[in-house]
Amino acid sequence: MKFSHISDTHLGQYRSKKEREDDTYNAFKQAIEISIKDKVDFVIFSGDIFDKAQPPNDAILHMMEQLNRLKENGIESYFVLGDHDQPKVEQNAIHWLYSSLTKVSHHLGDGNPVYFKNVLLVGFDYHSDGHDIESLQEEFKKIDLIAKEHDGHKIIVLHQGLNEAHSYAGQLNANDLPKNFTYYAIGDIHEKFGPKKYGFLGGPLAYPGSTEISSTEAIKETKKGFFEVDISSAEAIPKWIELDMRPRFEIKTSADELHAKIDEVISKIDEKHKPLVSLKITDVHDWKSIQQEIARLDEHILDRSTNLIQVSDSSVFLDRPNVIDDEMLRLSVDVLGSEQAANFAINELLPILVSGEIKEASQIIIDNFEKFKKEKKQ
Known part of the structure; x- marks a missing residue:
């Protein structure tokens, strides 16, 4: 069994050139096509699928098209919301979109356990600094007890900055995470980080980074992609998949x-x-x-x-x-x-x-x- 871990696709972000908008959509499409070709069992999106909580219609259409392709190929998908695409108010129409996705994708953001066959999946939407982070750490303690009792693979999905991955954007330390998961699928940091193994965690921790350079990043010669994670054995084994980007x-x-x-x-x-x-x-x-x-x-x-x-x-x-x-x-x-x-x-x-x-x-x-x-x- 294996799954894809994709993050920070930022669909719908404004670009000064149409070609750059197309690059963002093309990177997302590539990641889905490769996942289908490689016959993954499910796909995890660790936040910021959209660049904003009110994405343009083109971005919604691109996302729905690709999620439907996964579903048509018998591949389930799961997501959490990041700081960019998480609605700030209940009246935001994006709530309707996320709630209507149940036929093609599954929202993990409330911390409630979900199961794919014998795989435990738990996800939390982005939590901001301060009291919000403290409440997240309390939730970690609860879910860690459930993970400890589960016999199969246990995957946690987050959209948070860790100090180990980015000293300027860190909100938590790796040691703050629940200890009993076999894979830590994290988003928010746009540079690839990991997979890293820590003795105090139950499995590898990884940020795939963004699938394209965002509009707020400097141009640099950097590779972009995602992870395919093999969970056929007791250990989760992530493999880096590089996308074909504009030079x-x-x-x-x-x-x-x-x-x-x-x-x-x-x-x-x-x-x-x-x-x-x-x-x-x-x-x-x-x-x-x-x-x-x-x-x-x-x-x-x-x-x-x-x-x-x-x-x-x-x-x-x-x-x-x-x-x-x-x-x-x-x-x-x-x-x-x-x-x-x-x-x-x-x-x-x-x-x-x-x-x-x-x-x-x-x-x-x-x-x-x-x-x-x-x-x-x-």
Whole structure:
């Protein structure tokens, strides 16, 4: 027996380009197709199926289509809600959607035990910090007693940050989890983590990460996928399944080497599948020549982020952790209400302003506005 553990699909998240919206849906579809092809017995979604609690119609249709495909192939599915797709008020229409899913999927979020053959499944929707987390830990104690008495596999499904997986987003420690489960299917962290084995837990713990880079994450060369978990024996054995993603390149180079680096990247590009590119350029002294090189690259790619870095601060910008970039971008999207505007502010305008190049910053704003006007006319 085996199952798929999929998480953080974020269907319906806003993208500045239609192709990126399609990438999100394609990643979800791939995960379902592979699960069907590999004949898994059931599928677990550990939260944030949708990007928001009021998803667009396209997102709902895509989800229903894929859940129906699972059902048509005799595959059950189970889900919990994350911090993104959990309704904040009872009047939200999404309650009706989740309650109407019973024919094609099963909501595990209340902590009540559910059984698939001889497999015990328990899930909890996302719990926020403070008293909510304390009540979750009390629920852990109750369900652990049930798991201890169960003779078969025992799977717990959560959407919470663990300090061991992400020091900036942790709400719990692994040691806070119930001890008697044979697999810990967790969502919330967008980077793959695990499978990890801890002596105080009854089985491996794993975050598959998101199935696509979200709109609030920096572009980076990272693999995306999910886990297929074999529970044919006494031990749960997770296997990583990588998805076929849009290519992405991280370029770190000096301004003097930029031309050669861009030539190198262009030579690798399949024009039918244009990549995403992250540019970090040091030793910037001539903005106009940089612009020309970037324009040349833009003809061959779908989207990019750009950091222009002066000599004095290059080590700071190049060595800072990706999680800081992600958090800055996420906050900017929240404030500006636009992924495109946030990318421009953080990745292009901020580095120039930090270095005190006011004239160059003004030119960047003018150029960006001209580009915006052209796109609006098309």
